[in-house]
Amino acid sequence: MTKRRVEPLVWLMFSGGGVMAAVFLPILAFLFALAIPLGWVARPDHVHLLAVVGHPVTLVVLLGMFVLMLVHSAHRFRYTLYDGLQVKRKTFTAVLCYGAAFIGSIAAVNVLARLA
Amino acid sequence: MTEVRTYRRPMSIWWWTKKRSYFVFVMRELSSIFVAWFVVFLLLLVRAVGRGGAAYDDFLDWAASPGIVVLNFIAMGFLLLHTVTWFNLTPQAMAVRVHGRPVPPAVVIASQYVGLVVVSAFVYWLVTR
Amino acid sequence: MPDSIRLEVTRYRPDTDSEPQRQEYDVPLRKEWTVLDGLNHVKNEVDTTLSFRWSCRMGICGSCGMNVDGEPKLTCATFLTDYAPGPVRVEPLANFPVVRDLVVDLFDFMERLPRVKPWIIRDDDVTEVDGEYLQTPEELDAYKQFSMCINCMLCYSACPVYGLDPTFIGPAAIALAERYDLDSRDHGARERLDVLIEHEGVWGCTFVGECTRVCPKHVDPAGAIQRYKLKAAKESVKAFLLPRGTR
Ligand code: SF4
Ligand code: FES
Numbered sequence: 001m002t003k004r005r006v007e008p009l010v011w012l013m014f015s016g017g018g019v020m021a022a023v024f025l026p027i028l029a030f031l032f033a034l035a036i037p038l039g040w041v042a043r044p045d046h047v048h049l050l051a052v053v054g055h056p057v058t059l060v061v062l063l064g065m066f067v068l069m070l071v072h073s074a075h076r077f078r079y080t081l082y083d084g085l086q087v088k089r090k091t092f093t094a095v096l097c098y099g100a101a102f103i104g105s106i107a108a109v110n111v112l113a114r115l116a
Numbered sequence: 117m118t119e120v121r122t123y124r125r126p127m128s129i130w131w132w133t134k135k136r137s138y139f140v141f142v143m144r145e146l147s148s149i150f151v152a153w154f155v156v157f158l159l160l161l162v163r164a165v166g167r168g169g170a171a172y173d174d175f176l177d178w179a180a181s182p183g184i185v186v187l188n189f190i191a192m193g194f195l196l197l198h199t200v201t202w203f204n205l206t207p208q209a210m211a212v213r214v215h216g217r218p219v220p221p222a223v224v225i226a227s228q229y230v231g232l233v234v235v236s237a238f239v240y241w242l243v244t245r
Numbered sequence: 246m247p248d249s250i251r252l253e254v255t256r257y258r259p260d261t262d263s264e265p266q267r268q269e270y271d272v273p274l275r276k277e278w279t280v281l282d283g284l285n286h287v288k289n290e291v292d293t294t295l296s297f298r299w300s301c302r303m304g305i306c307g308s309c310g311m312n313v314d315g316e317p318k319l320t321c322a323t324f325l326t327d328y329a330p331g332p333v334r335v336e337p338l339a340n341f342p343v344v345r346d347l348v349v350d351l352f353d354f355m356e357r358l359p360r361v362k363p364w365i366i367r368d369d370d371v372t373e374v375d376g377e378y379l380q381t382p383e384e385l386d387a388y389k390q391f392s393m394c395i396n397c398m399l400c401y402s403a404c405p406v407y408g409l410d411p412t413f414i415g416p417a418a419i420a421l422a423e424r425y426d427l428d429s430r431d432h433g434a435r436e437r438l439d440v441l442i443e444h445e446g447v448w449g450c451t452f453v454g455e456c457t458r459v460c461p462k463h464v465d466p467a468g469a470i471q472r473y474k475l476k477a478a479k480e481s482v483k484a485f486l487l488p489r490g491t492r
Contacts, residue, residue: 005442005481007442007444007448007477008442008474008477008478008480008481008482009478009481009482009485011448011474011477011478012478012482017151018198018202019202021151021195021198021199021202022198022199022202022203022228022232023199023228023231023232023235024235024239025151025154025195025199026192026195026196026199026232026236027235027236027239027240028154028158028239029154029157029158029188029191029192029195030192031239031240031243032157032158032161032179033154033157033179033188033191033192034185034188034189034192036176036179037176037177037179037180037184037185038180038185039180041244042244043173043176044243044244046165046168046169046172046173047169048245049165049172049243050165050166052242052243053162053165053166054166062158062162066155066158066159069151069152069154069155070152070155072148072151073148073149073151073152073155074148074152075148076145076147076148076451077145077146077148077149077152079145079451080142080145080146080148082409082410083132083142083145083405083406083409083451084132084142084145084146085129086127086129086409100152104152104155104156104159107159108155108159111159111162111163111166112162114163114166115162115165115166121259122259122342122343122344122350123257123259123264123265123342123343124342124343125265125339125342125343127340127405127408127409131405131408132405134315135315137453137454137455137458138405138453138455141451141453141454141455145451205452205454205471208454208457208465208467208468208471209452209468209471209472209474209475210471210472210475211472
C-alpha cells in the first residue's frame, strides 16, 4: 500500500503549472506585458475585456492557472536555492517558498472573486 | 578492515558557472521567478480591469513605463527559455504511446508547439476580437 | 600532429598529501591512443606509483571512469587526439571521495544499490526449476535500454544533486529499478516504488539531465527518474482518492 505523501502531489502541481506556464503564459505575457503597453497591438476596449475576464469559465481557468503556476514557481525556486546557492536551512526555505505561493493564491482568489 | 583515509572534495558554490550545460540548467530554473512575476503582473491587470476603465488605462500606462518594459523584456526571455526547455524535456519525462506504439520524441515536441500556436491564436482572438 | 601531449593528472597519496596535487606527464600522442593508454604509458615507463582503475579497455567493465577536462568519461573510450594539442586534465570522478590518485571510493553506491532490489521479484512460486521465464522480443525491448548500464558512475559524477546531497539514491540505481519494473517477468514494481517514493528517492532530482548526457551506454537515467516521479504521483493520487482496502 502506498503511504500518503505530499511530495508526489506537489510535484504534480509543479508539472501542471509548468505546462500552463509553457503554453498559456507566453501569449498572455506577450500581449499584456509588451504588445499592448507598447502599442504594437491596439488597446482592447475595457468593456470587452471586462466581459471576457468576468466570464465564469475564464475566472475558473485563470484561478487554476494562477495557482498552479505559483506552485510551479515556488517548487522550482526552492530547489534552485538548495542546488544553486547551497542554502542549508531547507525547512525554512520550503516554508518561505510555498508560503509565498499560498499567499499569492489567496490574493488570486480575492482578485478574481470580485469580478464574479 | 583497515580504515581508508579518503579525501572529499568540496563542491564550490559556483559549480554551475563551470560548465555550459550547468549554467543553462540554472537559468532554466531561475525562469521560475519570472513566471511568478507574470502571475503577479496579470493579477494586477485583472484587478485594474475590475476597478473600471480609468484604472485599466492607468495600469497599461504604468506597464509602458521604461522600468517595467525592461523588466518584462527580460522576463519574456526567461519565459521563452522555460517553454522551449519544457517542451524539449517532455518526451524524456514520459513515454507517450498511441495504440501501444511509442511516439517518436520529435513528434511529441512538434505537437506541443502546435498546441502552443493554437492556444496563442485563441487567446489573441479572444482578447482583440 | 605533435608527437606528444601533456597530461595534467591529479595525484593524492593519503599517507603524505593533505590534499590532492597536480602532476604533469608528457605522453606520446598516437592516433589510436586513449587517455587510458596514456596513463598506462605513464605507469609502465615513467612513474609506477600512479594509481587508477581499469580492466577491459573496451567500454564494458565500467571501471575506468575519470573526469577528463572536467567531463566524466570512460578513459578507455576517450581518445587523446580529440584533446590535442592539450594539455588534458585527468581527475578522479567528481562527487566521490578520493582513495588515492585517480581511484575513488564507490562504497556509497554499493551500499544503496541493493535498496532498489535490482533482481526479478515474483509474486508466485514459479522458479527457474519450473523452466525458463519466457519473453517476447517486444517485451525485451521494453526494458533493454535500461539494462545496458555498466555501473561506471559517470552519471553520479555529472549529477550536481548527488554532489550536494549524497543521500540522493542517484541516477543509475533508479534506472536499474526502472529496468526491472519494465521487465515482463517481474512483479516487484510496488516494492521498488516504496523505496523510491521516499525523500532520498526520486524527489531530490531537478532534471538537470546531465546523467543522460554523459552516459556512455545511452541508458537515459534522467528519463527513468522522471517516469518514476509520474508513477509515484499516480499511485499517490490513487491512495488519496480510493478508500482503504480497495488499493
Ligand atoms: S546509467 Fe550510464 S553513466 Fe550511469 S552508471 Fe550506468 S552506464 Fe554509467
Ligand atoms: S576499462 Fe573497462 S570500461 Fe574502460
